[in-house]
Amino acid sequence: MKKLLLATAATTLVATGAQAEDVNIGVLLGYTGPIESLTPPMADAAELALAEINESGNFLDGMTLVPVRGDSTCVDSAAATAAAERLITSDNVAAIMGAACSGATIAVLENVAKPNGVVMISPSATSPALTSIEDNGLFFRTAPSDARQGQVLANILMDKGITEVAVTYTNNDYGKGLSDSFISSFEEAGGTHTINVPHEDGKADYSAEVASMASAGGEVLVVLGYADQGGKGVIQSALDTGAFETFMMGDGMFADSLMADLGDFMGGSFGAVPWSAGDGAEAFTRITEAAGINGDSSFTRESYDAAALIALAMMAGGEATSEAAAANILTVANAPGEPILPGELGKAMQILADGGEIDYVGATNVELIGPGEAAGTYREYVVEDADYETVQFR
Amino acid sequence: MEALNAIVALSNFVLVPAIAYGSQLALGALGVTLIYGILRFSNFAHGDTMAFGTMVAILFTWWLQSMGVSLGPLPTALLALPAAIAVTALLLLGTDRLVYRFYRAQKAVPVIMVIASFGVMLVLNGVVRLIIGPGDQRFADGERFIITALDFRRMTGLDEGLAIKTTQGLTLVTAVIVVAALFWFLNRTRTGKSMRAFSDNEDLALLSGINPERVVAITWIIVAGLAVIAGVLYGLDKSFKPFTYFQLLLPVFASAIVGGLGNPLGAIVGGYIIAFSEVGLTYAWKKVLGYLMPESLAPDGLVQLLSTDYKFAVSFVILVLVLLFRPTGLFRGKAV
Numbered sequence: 001m002k003k004l005l006l007a008t009a010a011t012t013l014v015a016t017g018a019q020a021e022d023v024n025i026g027v028l029l030g031y032t033g034p035i036e037s038l039t040p041p042m043a044d045a046a047e048l049a050l051a052e053i054n055e056s057g058n059f060l061d062g063m064t065l066v067p068v069r070g071d072s073t074c075v076d077s078a079a080a081t082a083a084a085e086r087l088i089t090s091d092n093v094a095a096i097m098g099a100a101c102s103g104a105t106i107a108v109l110e111n112v113a114k115p116n117g118v119v120m121i122s123p124s125a126t127s128p129a130l131t132s133i134e135d136n137g138l139f140f141r142t143a144p145s146d147a148r149q150g151q152v153l154a155n156i157l158m159d160k161g162i163t164e165v166a167v168t169y170t171n172n173d174y175g176k177g178l179s180d181s182f183i184s185s186f187e188e189a190g191g192t193h194t195i196n197v198p199h200e201d202g203k204a205d206y207s208a209e210v211a212s213m214a215s216a217g218g219e220v221l222v223v224l225g226y227a228d229q230g231g232k233g234v235i236q237s238a239l240d241t242g243a244f245e246t247f248m249m250g251d252g253m254f255a256d257s258l259m260a261d262l263g264d265f266m267g268g269s270f271g272a273v274p275w276s277a278g279d280g281a282e283a284f285t286r287i288t289e290a291a292g293i294n295g296d297s298s299f300t301r302e303s304y305d306a307a308a309l310i311a312l313a314m315m316a317g318g319e320a321t322s323e324a325a326a327a328n329i330l331t332v333a334n335a336p337g338e339p340i341l342p343g344e345l346g347k348a349m350q351i352l353a354d355g356g357e358i359d360y361v362g363a364t365n366v367e368l369i370g371p372g373e374a375a376g377t378y379r380e381y382v383v384e385d386a387d388y389e390t391v392q393f394r
Numbered sequence: 395m396e397a398l399n400a401i402v403a404l405s406n407f408v409l410v411p412a413i414a415y416g417s418q419l420a421l422g423a424l425g426v427t428l429i430y431g432i433l434r435f436s437n438f439a440h441g442d443t444m445a446f447g448t449m450v451a452i453l454f455t456w457w458l459q460s461m462g463v464s465l466g467p468l469p470t471a472l473l474a475l476p477a478a479i480a481v482t483a484l485l486l487l488g489t490d491r492l493v494y495r496f497y498r499a500q501k502a503v504p505v506i507m508v509i510a511s512f513g514v515m516l517v518l519n520g521v522v523r524l525i526i527g528p529g530d531q532r533f534a535d536g537e538r539f540i541i542t543a544l545d546f547r548r549m550t551g552l553d554e555g556l557a558i559k560t561t562q563g564l565t566l567v568t569a570v571i572v573v574a575a576l577f578w579f580l581n582r583t584r585t586g587k588s589m590r591a592f593s594d595n596e597d598l599a600l601l602s603g604i605n606p607e608r609v610v611a612i613t614w615i616i617v618a619g620l621a622v623i624a625g626v627l628y629g630l631d632k633s634f635k636p637f638t639y640f641q642l643l644l645p646v647f648a649s650a651i652v653g654g655l656g657n658p659l660g661a662i663v664g665g666y667i668i669a670f671s672e673v674g675l676t677y678a679w680k681k682v683l684g685y686l687m688p689e690s691l692a693p694d695g696l697v698q699l700l701s702t703d704y705k706f707a708v709s710f711v712i713l714v715l716v717l718l719f720r721p722t723g724l725f726r727g728k729a730v
Binding site: 171195197198199200202203204205207208209210211212214215216217233240241242243 | 403406407408411415539542543544546547555557559628632633634635637638672673676677678679680681682696698701702703705
């Protein structure tokens with residue numbers, strides 16, 4: 001009991017003592033639920049960016065950024081909303097880095113962020129629905145929208161002169177959203193799709209789906225599924241029956257296991273996958289290795305960039321508020337200005353303090369377009385000798 | 395030429411897959427119908443019995459493969475069949491001893507037996523997942539194709555290809571052999587005749603000196619054989635995953651009921667009816683009709699009656715229709 005009292009007293013002391021100088025930043029990710037294995041490295045990366053800024057001591061006259069974690073669960077919108085409420089009302093966060101999944105992100109934005117005027121930057125919500133959502137200028141994301149991926153895929157086909165395709169997608173929000181955006185971009189560019197067939201994951205047999213696609217015809221089969229689930233089953237069945245020989249694959253189909261099993265029969269197939277390359281990605285690898293955290297996991301780069309952007313925008317606005325962040329995120333993220341790589345956040349703070357301009361490059365070559373979402377870089381690949389060969393970056 | 399192309403396209407995407415699937419369903423339905431005829435209840439555990447048997451066959455196959463044994467162009471799993479059937483037969487006799495015999499002695503009504511089998515199903519479900527895990531297992535080896543689509547096109551010069559997988563050919567051949575052997579056994583042997591007598595009228599069979607426990611034991615052993623063969627063929631042709639075997643229960647029961655529960659011939663016909671309806675109703679007929687009709691009449695749309703999402707619903711609908719209009723099934727089995 002004595003210890004407990006002591007601990008409580010100490011916490012209160014720290015909390016009150018710190019209040020004057022601290023700015024709380026919510027790190028709202030799905031720590032439990034279907035992506036719970038991805039989120040710890042994501043949170044580490046976001047907190048690494050904040051720690052880097054704190055270390056420099058340049059943030060708004062020595063104020064300290066304090067990350068506060070909240071669990072958005074990914075699947076339970078009510079729990080995500082409650083966690084965000086808690087961050088805003090009881091932890092008094094100035095901005096939220098999150099949420100992780102598209103569904104939770106939409107719920108938090110609609111129910112909590114908008115009414116309270118708190119800015120959100122999601123590192124990993126890719127749903128096209130978030131592009132057109134009414135966000136009062138409060139929502140940004142460092143992950144590219146699947147709408148953009150749909151365009152990239154359509155462009156690849158157009159460049160190859162392919163105008164007629166059959167499409168199959170995994171029957172969930174991701175697959176449906178991606179296939180809708182792909183088809184609308186493709187038809188806008190003058191292509192036609194002969195059929196659009198959903199497939200369920202985890203089935204033993206996809207011959208019925210493949211049979212209808214074969215009947216509908218098309219030069220290539222566009223597979224927007226998962227490499228270790230139905231997407232692979234569809235390709236296997238299509239190869240077996242000789243229905244299609246060439247496939248175009250979305251980002252969920254990028255896996256070494258697919259090449260190991262079917263790569264020998266898929267020569268000439270192609271696709272696209274979000275990719276980070278160049279100085280920013282290398283610098284990020286360096287600093288995460290130095291800090292001893294996992295920087296190779298999915299969306300860690302986007303998480304680092306999201307947290308960095310929040311702080312940089314607040315710095316540019318001159319105050320630790322959501323208004324300042326929302327007004328300046330696009331300015332600090334895009335040209336003109338001094339390019340900023342991961343590990344150079346302290347330098348960026350100094351430039352901003354001196355009244356200069358920065359162009360945050362970050363780990364993912366951040367370039368925010370439209371209503372504030374990453375343009376994203378995609379690697380176009382072609383399958384050769386059961387391996388992925390890079391064609392170009394788009 | 396056009397007509398040939400139409401026939402080949404139809405064979406490749408409808409006839410060949412449906413015949414293979416139908417044979418697998420027929421073997422599964424034979425097991426269900428035998429249990430219904432002789433033990434007088436619907437065995438809900440049949441799908442998971444198939445999963446269990448296939449799992450044992452997979453384990454034996456892996457062991458054989460590790461010893462370097464192979465059958466050349468045929469899958470090694472065929473060698474594992476006898477052992478798998480023996481283990482599964484022991485399992486079924488064990489569950490009969492532990493569960494069903496108790497209810498039989500009490501002259502329990504069939505619905506109690508059905509619920510008991512439901513419990514057995516849940517236990518088997520867990521056992522299979524504990525031993526081999528819930529994921530996909532591939533155990534097919536040997537030659538993959540009898541003829542590939544590409545070779546066929548090259549040989550015939552047609553636009554359409556016809557692919558026949560080794561496992562599809564194997565399924566049909568095995569099914570024919572097994573069904574012939576089963577009918578010979580039921581119609582020609584003394585044991586088979588005593589089983590049919592027991593099925594027709596239990597009391598009369600008892601009076602004429604047939605040992606009921608022996609009939610029951612032989613039924614379980616035959617059912618084990620049918621379930622394992624059906625499961626292994628399905629797993630070779632598609633892939634093994636405990637959950638998909640559980641889902642097979644629906645089409646298997648639909649086949650048995652459409653044909654008439656308790657009637658072996660009905661189970662076979664039912665299997666093919668369900669398979670052909672599932673594949674045929676969800677097939678887009680555009681290509682086939684395009685070859686057959688003159689150009690001006692060729693369809694623009696897909697000519698697909700049902701989207702492939704509704705594949706499982708087809709068995710449901712047929713089941714409901716049969717139960718509504720002809721509860722005894724096409725071949726006058728027993729009413730459910």
